[in-house]
Amino acid sequence: MRALVWHGTADIRCDTVPDPGLEHPRDAIVKVTSCAICGSDLHLYDHFMPGMEKGDIMGHEFMGEVVEVGSEAKSALKVGERVVVPFTIWCGDCDQCKRGNYSVCERSNRNKATADKLFGHTTAGLFGYTHLTGGYAGGQAEYVRVPFADRTHVKIPSGLSDEQVLFLGDIFPTGWQAAAQCDIQPTDTVAVWGCGPVGQMTIRSALLLGAKQVIAIDRVPERLSMAKAGGAVTINFAEESVVERLNELTDGKGPEKCIDAVGMEAHATATLDSLYDRAKQALMLESDRAHVLREMIYVCRPAGTLSVPGVYGGLIDKFPFGMSMNKGLTWRMGQTNVNRWTDDLLNRIQEGQIDPSFVITHTVGLDQGPEMYKTFRDKQDGCIKVVLKP
Amino acid sequence: MAYYRRGSSADAMARGMGWFSLGFGAAELVAGRGIARWLGMEQHTGLIRAYGVREITAGVGLLAMGDPKPWMWARVAGDVLDIATLATGLNDDNPRRRNVELALGAVAVATALDVLGSGMLHREEEEALTPPHDYSDRSGLPRAPDAMRGSAKDAPIPDELRTPKILQFHPIGMG
Ligand SMILES: NC(=O)c1ccc[n+]([C@@H]2O[C@H](COP(=O)([O-])OP(=O)(O)OC[C@H]3O[C@@H](n4cnc5c(N)ncnc54)[C@H](O)[C@@H]3O)[C@@H](O)[C@H]2O)c1
Ligand SMILES: [Zn+2]
Ligand SMILES: [Zn+2]
Numbered sequence: 159m160r161a162l163v164w165h166g167t168a169d170i171r172c173d174t175v176p177d178p179g180l181e182h183p184r185d186a187i188v189k190v191t192s193c194a195i196c197g198s199d200l201h202l203y204d205h206f207m208p209g210m211e212k213g214d215i216m217g218h219e220f221m222g223e224v225v226e227v228g229s230e231a232k233s234a235l236k237v238g239e240r241v242v243v244p245f246t247i248w249c250g251d252c253d254q255c256k257r258g259n260y261s262v263c264e265r266s267n268r269n270k271a272t273a274d275k276l277f278g279h280t281t282a283g284l285f286g287y288t289h290l291t292g293g294y295a296g297g298q299a300e301y302v303r304v305p306f307a308d309r310t311h312v313k314i315p316s317g318l319s320d321e322q323v324l325f326l327g328d329i330f331p332t333g334w335q336a337a338a339q340c341d342i343q344p345t346d347t348v349a350v351w352g353c354g355p356v357g358q359m360t361i362r363s364a365l366l367l368g369a370k371q372v373i374a375i376d377r378v379p380e381r382l383s384m385a386k387a388g389g390a391v392t393i394n395f396a397e398e399s400v401v402e403r404l405n406e407l408t409d410g411k412g413p414e415k416c417i418d419a420v421g422m423e424a425h426a427t428a429t430l431d432s433l434y435d436r437a438k439q440a441l442m443l444e445s446d447r448a449h450v451l452r453e454m455i456y457v458c459r460p461a462g463t464l465s466v467p468g469v470y471g472g473l474i475d476k477f478p479f480g481m482s483m484n485k486g487l488t489w490r491m492g493q494t495n496v497n498r499w500t501d502d503l504l505n506r507i508q509e510g511q512i513d514p515s516f517v518i519t520h521t522v523g524l525d526q527g528p529e530m531y532k533t534f535r536d537k538q539d540g541c542i543k544v545v546l547k548p
Numbered sequence: 549m550a551y552y553r554r555g556s557s558a559d560a561m562a563r564g565m566g567w568f569s570l571g572f573g574a575a576e577l578v579a580g581r582g583i584a585r586w587l588g589m590e591q592h593t594g595l596i597r598a599y600g601v602r603e604i605t606a607g608v609g610l611l612a613m614g615d616p617k618p619w620m621w622a623r624v625a626g627d628v629l630d631i632a633t634l635a636t637g638l639n640d641d642n643p644r645r646r647n648v649e650l651a652l653g654a655v656a657v658a659t660a661l662d663v664l665g666s667g668m669l670h671r672e673e674e675e676a677l678t679p680p681h682d683y684s685d686r687s688g689l690p691r692a693p694d695a696m697r698g699s700a701k702d703a704p705i706p707d708e709l710r711t712p713k714i715l716q717f718h719p720i721g722m723g
Contacts, residue, residue, distance in 0.1 A: 383682060388688065519681070540683075
């Protein structure tokens with residue numbers, strides 16, 4: 159089959175690789191009909207996340223048709239069914255899964271020993287996302303093996319297009335969880351850093367959950383225009399001071415809820431801390447650039463909440479933790495517990511409360527995937543979200 | 549009108565080259581004889597001083613005359629002139645030939661930076677002049693955002709993700 163394969167920094171190719179087969183009775187094989195490139199994939203493309211190996215198949219946001227089911231998954235899944243596959247693989251039986259914390263499932267990471275060492279305790283297995291989270295082949299391919307398939311799926315009723323439901327596997331629940339874990343109140347101002355696909359979903363989620371005001375921060379004009387379409391007040395951080403504007407918009411008190419939908423590759427306009435971060439990252443003394451986190455801690459209203467869907471991979475430096483402690487801030491973060499939200503969100507899509515396909519700007523074949531990684535990363539051609547059709 | 553933006557990284561680079569031009573130009577003007585001697589090209593003292601004037605002009609242009617692009621290209625042209633002049637000092641009977649080689653290396657680096665900087669400035673202009681894609685109709689919502697506000701207030705959000713009542717901002721009982 160054909161698949162997008164990681165070969166090194168900024169080197170992803172559409173290769174022919176062996177078809178996957180069942181390896182465990184709880185597995186299923188899915189024939190992919192649509193998949194997407196996620197901002198998290200860019201951290202692998204730019205090689206800021208450790209743990210990739212040459213030959214790894216990319217992709218963790220995908221859907222398709224079930225073509226083979228292992229004996230122990232048969233009660234939950236049938237050949238021919240249409241499913242979206244969540245990027246967090248979960249077993250359903252461990253203590254964490256029982257509490258709904260699927261992204262820290264204790265069993266689905268088959269490289270648990272390594273993860274235990276690195277994180278203290280393992281997190282869940284993820285598709286196409288380094289050997290620290292299981293080294294599972296990803297979904298930017300014609301076929302995927304889905305482990306723990308009896309749990310790790312969302313069944314899709316007929317009548318909905320791929321485009322409407324594809325993002326149930328990642329960015330829609332990610333934006334939703336980012337907002338939901340802020341426990342948004344009707345009096346809240348929610349500031350969202352980053353108007354990429356995750357930021358866009360977060361903005362809509364915060365609005366639907368009832369925020370009084372949603373403020374979106376980025377510097378890419380078309381992303382800001384899409385944020386505005388979703389009801390946000392926008393700040394272009396290349397042209398205005400984020401802290402000043404946020405204070406202005408909140409009577410000098412700062413937003414109650416701050417959400418980082420940017421992650422470890424944050425940009426900043428020639429501030430001292432950004433130069434420091436870039437130098438340190440280049441020297442491999444620091445793996446993540448923390449500009450957004452610092453800004454959130456600084457501007458957030460005391461006793462407010464910081465929610466971090468943005469992905470970080472390792473160490474950060476010059477972190478104003480004292481400020482955070484003294485202001486009594488609450489931190490919420492994590493990979494998304496996808497299946498925890500999908501029933502409700504699927505309902506909302508069916509009812510027409512939201513149509514997540516608004517974010518798609520590019521749809522191409524799998525073979526054009528490699529160039530699309532570049533287009534998406536460099537925000538060329540108005541690119542916000544890429545869907546690939548294997 | 550030519551586009552340029554103060555404070556962008558391309559602009560920062562142009563300003564850097566501007567300060568370099570000023571400093572180096574002043575050195576050529578003041579220490580023209582010393583430089584010429586060091587290069588074993590004393591016959592060119594006057595020329596080096598003239599080049600100093602050229603550098604200072606480019607420096608002022610880059611720092612104080614608006615759009616830096618023409619001045620960056622002027623620097624590139626100047627670099628070519630420098631290289632041509634230095635090349636005449638490369639003959640075997642120049643005992644300071646080694647210094648000329650060093651100087652050529654330095655000019656090559658400056659040339660590379662000038663070409664890179666000009667490219668960045670042009671790319672910035674190109675990007676700024678192409679209008680952004682208009683996504684103002686992509687709300688993803690069936691009605692205007694204001695009409696949708698709070699329509700998912702009933703969402704099943706587990707208690708452990710809720711802020712304890714006592715830590716909430718609004719008066720207890722509201723919302
Ligand atoms: N928690 C999860 O489960 C989960 C799931 C999906 C994605 N993610 C993460 O979410 C993040 C965003 O993903 P995406 O797909 O939207 O990616 P993206 O790269 O398209 O979006 C990031 C956006 O942030 C903007 N940005 C950069 N620096 C900024 C700054 N200082 N202030 C404000 N905005 C800034 C960029 O211009 C860009 O538009 C990534 O880190 C990704 O890994 C997390
Ligand atoms: Zn993702
Ligand atoms: Zn589990």
